[in-house]
Structure formats: C-alpha cells, structure tokens
Amino acid sequence: MNPADEKALDDCLDRLLSGESVESCLDGITEQEMIYLVELAAFARLLAGTPVxxxxxxxxxxxxxxxxxxxxxxxxxxxxxxxxxxxxxxxxGFSWRDLNPKKFPLFQAATAFLLIVLLSSGFAVNASANSLPGEALYPVKIAWEGLRLTLTDGSGARQQLKSQFQVERQQEIQQVAQAHHSAETTYQDILKRKGPSRWRVGELWIEIRPETQLIGNARVGDEVSITVQVQPDGSMVAETVRVIAPAAGIRTQAQAAPGSRIALSQTVQAKRGIRSPAHTQPAAPRSNPNPQKTSPPAGSFLSPTAPTEPPSVVPSTSTPTSTQTPTQPATASATSAPVSSATETVQPSETGTALPTPTPTAGASATPGDTGTPTSLPSQTNTPTPTATDTPTPTYTPLPTATDTPSPAPTAVSPSATTDLPVPTGPQASDPTPALPAPTPTPAPSSPAFPLINILIKILQFVTPTISP
Amino acid sequence: MGFNEGSLWQQARQGEKRAFVEIYDRCYPAIFNYVFYRVGDRDQAEDLAAEVFIRMVEKLHTFQPGDRPILAWLYTIAYHLVIDFHRKEARATLVELEENDLSDPTYQPEAQIEERISQYQLVRALRFLNEVQRQVIVLKFVERRSNCEIGSLLGKDEGAIKSIQHRAIRTLRKSLEAEEQSYEPS
Known part of the structure; x- marks a missing residue:
C-alpha cells in the first residue's frame, strides 16, 4: 500500500469514526482497499460503539x-x-547495590581473587600442620609459626610459643630420623653437653663432624641455633652451629635487644643458673676473695661483692653444710653460701664476662696475694677437690667443691681451655657423663619451669637469715 | 492537554495545590482508561489510577519535562503500576461481572450485560496486542485522540503511529474472528 492510499484510508477511517456513513467515505477508493476499509470500519465502529x-x-x-x-x-x-x-x-548513602558487578567489574574480580587467596592459604596452613621437614608444605608451617610469633602479644606468651615450637622442631627431627628419611632443618635450644663427636642440643644428640661449621665458641649452656641434616640411616649431623646467646653472658639493657630478646636471654640464663654448673662455679672463686672485704650483706644479691656475706650467712642458709663446715675450713662453707645466692641474681650477669678471666687469676694469683685470710685458701685449693667428691652426699655440698675445681683444672689440662673445661670435662676423668649428674642435684630446689619463682624463693631464703641474726 | 503545561508544571514544583488538582482533573480519565483496558476491572482501575497521581506527587522532582507532556510521564508510571499489579495478583485480566444491587431502580440488567460483554471482548482482544499497539488503539478508538496527539504522547511521529494502528487493527480483527468461530456451533 502506497503512502497516498494509506492517507486516503486514514482519512476515511477518521471520517468513519467521526460518524459519517461508510458509503460517503468510500469515494475514490479501489475495490480491494474498500474491502479492507470496510473491515476496519466495522471494527472501528465496534470499538467506537463500545461503551467506555x-x-x-x-x-x-x-x-x-x-x-x-x-x-x-x-x-x-x-x-x-x-x-x-x-x-x-x-x-x-552507601548501598550494596552500588557495588553492581556491571559497574565495578574490577571490584568483583578483586573480591574473588582475595577470597581465593584467603581460602587457599587457610587450607594450606591447615594441611601443613602435620608436615615434616623435607615435605612440600613444611615451609608453609614454618612461615605460619613465624607469623604467629610475630603477632603474639607479650614477650611471655611469645617466649612460651617459641619454646613450644622448639620442642616441635626436635620432635619433627626425631620423626624424620625414625622414618629413615633425609631432611634438613634448623632449630634452637640450649647446648647441654659437649662430647668429642656428639653434642646434646635440647633433647637431641647431634653429631659434630670436622666439616661442621661452628660459628662462635659454643659452650655448655649457650643457646645455639643448629642446622641438622637428618640422614636416611637415622643419624643427625650438624651442618652449622651458631651461638645465639652465650651461657654466662649477662645482657645489660643496652646490649639486649628489645622485647622478646631480653626476656629470652633472661629466661635462658635463669635456666642455666639452675641447671648448669658452669654458673655456680664461677661465683665461688669470686666469693673467695670477697669475704676478705667484708662488705655489707645487702649488696650480696646484686653484685659480685655479695660473697662478703658468707660469714654471716653460712650458718643459717646452708644448714647441711654448716654441719660439715667445722671439718672443712670456713672458706668451704663460705663459698657455698655465695654460690647459692650468686646463681640466681648475680651470676647470669657476672659469669659471662667475669668467668673466663677472673677464675684463673683468682685461683692462682689472688689467693696467694691475699695474705691474711688466704691462709685458708691454699689449704682449700688442694684439699677440697678430693673431699668434695667424697663429701657430696648431700646435694648441696658439691657446689663448694666446684669452686675449687677451677684451680686444679688449669693445672691439669690447660689454662686456655677454662671456658670449656669448667665442670664436665674437668677433674672427672674423660667421661663427660659423670660430670653432668653433679649439676643435676642443684635443680632440685624446684621445677625449672618457673625460674623467676625459684630465684625469689632463694632470695627470701637468703635474706631472712641475714636479718634474723 | 491543551493547557499550559509549562506554567502548570512550575506551579506544581512549587508545591501549589491548585496545580496538582488541575493536573489530576485533566489527566485522570485518560489514566483510568489506560489502566482499565489492562486490568479489566473498574475498581482496580480506579485504585491504580489514583495511585498514579500519588506517585506523581512523590516523584515530581525526578521528572524532567522537556518536550514530553505530563500525561506521557503519567502513562509511564501507570504502566509500571499495572505490571506490579499483575505480578502481585498473578491473575488474568478477565473482567468479572459484578454483583449488582437489585434494589437500584436504575438497574437495567440487559443493557449492562451487553455493555460488559463488549468490554470483555475488547479487553480479551487487546491482550493479543503488544504494549504500544494496545496503547495506540485505546488512545485512538476509546479516547478518540488524533494521530498527532498520540504521537506526541508516545514520543513517536505520526507515520509510525498510523503504521502501528494498522497492524493493531489487523491483529484484533483476526483474534476477534477466531473467537467468534470458536463460539459458532459446528
């Protein structure tokens, strides 16, 4: 239908709707168009006639x-x-509808990516919980532990967590060794014993070979970081041993690292003070010269001059020794008293620096130099060693004997080896094991788990008698 | 239509009550028709038509008149309301015969039934059309508006309105013929 026809039809339709008759509207329209228009008109009438x-x-x-x-x-x-x-x-205001993915496709993608990363990392951490050194997920476990340490608030909690991880490390090494797998891992703990070919670090005996790299002069009582190669045959070989915290070293606040390191070193030192004989010994020789000075007892806990107390303290603190002291010269009992005190407070700080140098000098030159009182000392230096080994029936007495050991030690072995020699290898033949049981009596006071409490108890024990007289 | 929409609109935006009343009185019948032929029920159509003007008050600030007449905007509001209505009711737009008050002396049952049947047929027939065709048919044959006027309301030119109108009438004729044949006894 051409436009002209359309217009004609529209006009016709309008006229129909306006009420004109169909006949009057059909002028000039073809037959075909007429049929169509009639149909439309009929419908238009119908619509128009429909009551609105x-x-x-x-x-x-x-x-x-x-x-x-x-x-x-x-x-x-x-x-x-x-x-x-x-x-x-x-x-x-903000509406979640604003974050329409169509408008913000990047937001959607970033959210999805973040979710995937979080879920997968969480899954990996979970799965790595039981992994062992040498396994694929083990680094994840270590990284997670590091993160936990970093995020742990409070040095006490952090130290507790760290010691827990140390135990786990050693258990893992043992598991790997028992499974006869090979792996390499690193852990940190106290060097407890030093043998010619094996060292005991924490609870593990580690082989030390000529190719083992020793960083620092590791001594018994030191905290060391040790990299262990577990062999398929179950042996554990040290690759590197590095001293982290010296055993006898006292850390002034200036030297100590902030936060956890201070706490760590303190607790480590406290442990050593109780366990290792290396600490008890150095205090003793120091106490020998001091009694001559007769300084007030108050300072005995805080400085090396403490040993001045012994005369007054001896009778009360070391009741068992007091009974023995009569036979032994006063110095023997005198040394024992300071030992107990020094091990707690003074010793950690003192022994680190003082131990190597003073002990030889004290034993050799100082005692002779101190003319007055020294009369007893010379006798001690010779006699106590044998008597000490014999008398030690009570747990306490071995300590005074330890004070004497330095003097024979230099003469017996070598003056330079004083650091390693102290107790274990010293007078007691070549076998280190007998030397270690000697210190074990000392931990008797209480559990090493609460070093600070132990220290306080000993301080109180030490103070009260001094006051009472 | 035909009134000065521009000034009326400005007055309405100023919150003048008279302007709203005038818009209502002029546009309500058209909106009612529009709604009625989609809903098929007078009461529903009255309610929905009234609702259209309430929406107008609420959304007055969103309307940018431009060249469009107010009625065109009101048709848009009515369209969305009818869609919502059908969604909620989920029912066909069937015209139901109302119950009549027999006590009413003006009540003429035959005339009313005839009227409602034709309305019923028309509403049924309109269901075969799309939205634009339906609107054009109602505007043309019920409201008796010119093609020019319809084009203005729907935002289309006159030629497009004619074309839509022709297609709509053919579809309606076919649907009505089919319906008549279905009623004839075989």
Whole structure:
C-alpha cells in the first residue's frame, strides 16, 4: 500500500469514526482497499460503539483527596527537598547495590581473587600442620609459626610459643630420623653437653663432624641455633652451629635487644643458673676473695661483692653444710653460701664476662696475694677437690667443691681451655657423663619451669637469715 | 492537554495545590482508561489510577519535562503500576461481572450485560496486542485522540503511529474472528 492510499484510508477511517456513513467515505477508493476499509470500519465502529467505562465520581474524588493528602505529607515543596538526582550532585548513602558487578567489574574480580587467596592459604596452613621437614608444605608451617610469633602479644606468651615450637622442631627431627628419611632443618635450644663427636642440643644428640661449621665458641649452656641434616640411616649431623646467646653472658639493657630478646636471654640464663654448673662455679672463686672485704650483706644479691656475706650467712642458709663446715675450713662453707645466692641474681650477669678471666687469676694469683685470710685458701685449693667428691652426699655440698675445681683444672689440662673445661670435662676423668649428674642435684630446689619463682624463693631464703641474726 | 503545561508544571514544583488538582482533573480519565483496558476491572482501575497521581506527587522532582507532556510521564508510571499489579495478583485480566444491587431502580440488567460483554471482548482482544499497539488503539478508538496527539504522547511521529494502528487493527480483527468461530456451533 502506497503512502497516498494509506492517507486516503486514514482519512476515511477518521471520517468513519467521526460518524459519517461508510458509503460517503468510500469515494475514490479501489475495490480491494474498500474491502479492507470496510473491515476496519466495522471494527472501528465496534470499538467506537463500545461503551467506555467511566470511573465513579466518588472514586475520582477519593483519588484526588489521596493525592492531596500525600502532598500535605510532603509539606516541603519539591524545590526545597530535591531528589537524589545525579544532576543535583546529591549523594545518597552507601548501598550494596552500588557495588553492581556491571559497574565495578574490577571490584568483583578483586573480591574473588582475595577470597581465593584467603581460602587457599587457610587450607594450606591447615594441611601443613602435620608436615615434616623435607615435605612440600613444611615451609608453609614454618612461615605460619613465624607469623604467629610475630603477632603474639607479650614477650611471655611469645617466649612460651617459641619454646613450644622448639620442642616441635626436635620432635619433627626425631620423626624424620625414625622414618629413615633425609631432611634438613634448623632449630634452637640450649647446648647441654659437649662430647668429642656428639653434642646434646635440647633433647637431641647431634653429631659434630670436622666439616661442621661452628660459628662462635659454643659452650655448655649457650643457646645455639643448629642446622641438622637428618640422614636416611637415622643419624643427625650438624651442618652449622651458631651461638645465639652465650651461657654466662649477662645482657645489660643496652646490649639486649628489645622485647622478646631480653626476656629470652633472661629466661635462658635463669635456666642455666639452675641447671648448669658452669654458673655456680664461677661465683665461688669470686666469693673467695670477697669475704676478705667484708662488705655489707645487702649488696650480696646484686653484685659480685655479695660473697662478703658468707660469714654471716653460712650458718643459717646452708644448714647441711654448716654441719660439715667445722671439718672443712670456713672458706668451704663460705663459698657455698655465695654460690647459692650468686646463681640466681648475680651470676647470669657476672659469669659471662667475669668467668673466663677472673677464675684463673683468682685461683692462682689472688689467693696467694691475699695474705691474711688466704691462709685458708691454699689449704682449700688442694684439699677440697678430693673431699668434695667424697663429701657430696648431700646435694648441696658439691657446689663448694666446684669452686675449687677451677684451680686444679688449669693445672691439669690447660689454662686456655677454662671456658670449656669448667665442670664436665674437668677433674672427672674423660667421661663427660659423670660430670653432668653433679649439676643435676642443684635443680632440685624446684621445677625449672618457673625460674623467676625459684630465684625469689632463694632470695627470701637468703635474706631472712641475714636479718634474723 | 491543551493547557499550559509549562506554567502548570512550575506551579506544581512549587508545591501549589491548585496545580496538582488541575493536573489530576485533566489527566485522570485518560489514566483510568489506560489502566482499565489492562486490568479489566473498574475498581482496580480506579485504585491504580489514583495511585498514579500519588506517585506523581512523590516523584515530581525526578521528572524532567522537556518536550514530553505530563500525561506521557503519567502513562509511564501507570504502566509500571499495572505490571506490579499483575505480578502481585498473578491473575488474568478477565473482567468479572459484578454483583449488582437489585434494589437500584436504575438497574437495567440487559443493557449492562451487553455493555460488559463488549468490554470483555475488547479487553480479551487487546491482550493479543503488544504494549504500544494496545496503547495506540485505546488512545485512538476509546479516547478518540488524533494521530498527532498520540504521537506526541508516545514520543513517536505520526507515520509510525498510523503504521502501528494498522497492524493493531489487523491483529484484533483476526483474534476477534477466531473467537467468534470458536463460539459458532459446528
């Protein structure tokens, strides 16, 4: 149908709708168009004739009132309360719908990526919990432990966690060795014994070979970091041993690292003070010269001059020794007293620096130099060693004997080896094991798990008798 | 239509009650028709038509008149309301015969039934059309608006309105013929 015909039909339709008859509207229209138009007209009539529904007047009024009521509710004119149209620059509150992925595809992608990373890392950490050295997930476990240490608040809690990890490390090494696998891992703990070919670090005996790299002069009682190669045959060979914290070293606050390191060194030193004989011994020789000075007892806990107390302390503190002291010269009992005190407070700080140098000098030159009192000392230096080994029946007495051992030690072996020699290898033949049981009696006071409490108890034990007399 | 929409609109935006009343009185019948032929029920159509004007008050600030008449905007509001209505009701737009008050002396049952049947047929027939065709048919044959006017309301030119109108009438004729044949005894 061409446009002219369409227009003719439209005109005809309009005329039909306006009420004209069909015949009057059909002028100038072809037969085919006429048929079509008649059909349309019939329908138009039908539509036009259809009564148009009208709303009731009540409904119209009610609708108007509803509109006006709504208008009153919105008392403010539209201009005053503009819509959140973008053109107005008005910003509405945040809605999660704003984060429509269509608008922010990057946000969606980043969220998905973050979720994947978090889920997978969490899964990996979980799966690595039981991994052993040499396994694929073991580094994840170590990294996670490092993160936990970093995030742990409080040096005490951190130290507890660290010691827990140390135990786990050693258990892992044992498991790997028992499974006859090979792996390499590193752990840290106290060097407890030193043999010619095996060292005991923590709870493990590690082979020391000529090719083992020793960083620092590791002594019994030192905290060391040791890299262990577990062999398929179950042997554990040290690759490197590095001293982390010296056994006898006292850390002034200036020297100590902040936070955990201070606490760590303190606790380590406290442990050593109880366990290792290396600490008890150095205090004794120091006590020997001091008694001559007769300084007030108050300083005995805080400085090396403490040993001045012994005369007054001896009778009360070391009740068992007091019974023995009569046979032994006063110095023997005198040395024993300071030992107990020095091990707790003074010793950690003192022994580190003082131990190597003073002991030889004290034993050799000082005692002779001190003319007055020394009379007893010379006798001690010779006699106590044998008597000490014999008398030690009580747990306490071995300590005084230890004070004497330095003097024979230099003469017996070598003066330079004083650091290693102290107790284990010293006078007691070549076997180190008998030497170690000697210190074990000393931990008797209480459990090493609470070194600070032990220290306090000993201090109280030491102070109260000094006050009472 | 035919009134000064620009000034009326400005007055309405200022919150003048008279402007709202005038818009309502002028546009309500058209909106009612529009709604009625989609809902098929006078009461529902009255309610929905009234709701259209409440929405107008609420959303007055969002309307940017431009060249469009207010009625065109109101048709858009009505369209969305009808869609919501059908969603909620989930029912066909069937016209139901109302219960009549027999005590009413003006009540003429035959005339009303005839009227409702024709309305019923028309509403049923309109269901075969799409939205634009339906709107054009109602505007043309129920409201008796010119093609020019319809084009203005729907935002289309006059030629497009004619074309839509022709297609709509053919579809309606076919659907009505089919319906008549289905009622003839075989």
């Amino acid at each position: 529904p009208l709303p009731s007047a009540a409904a119209v009024d009610a609708g108007r009132e509803r509109m006006l009521a709504r208008l009153r509710e919105r008392s403010h004119p539209a201009e005053v309360n503009p819509a959140p149209a973008r053109s107005n620059g008005h910003r509405r």
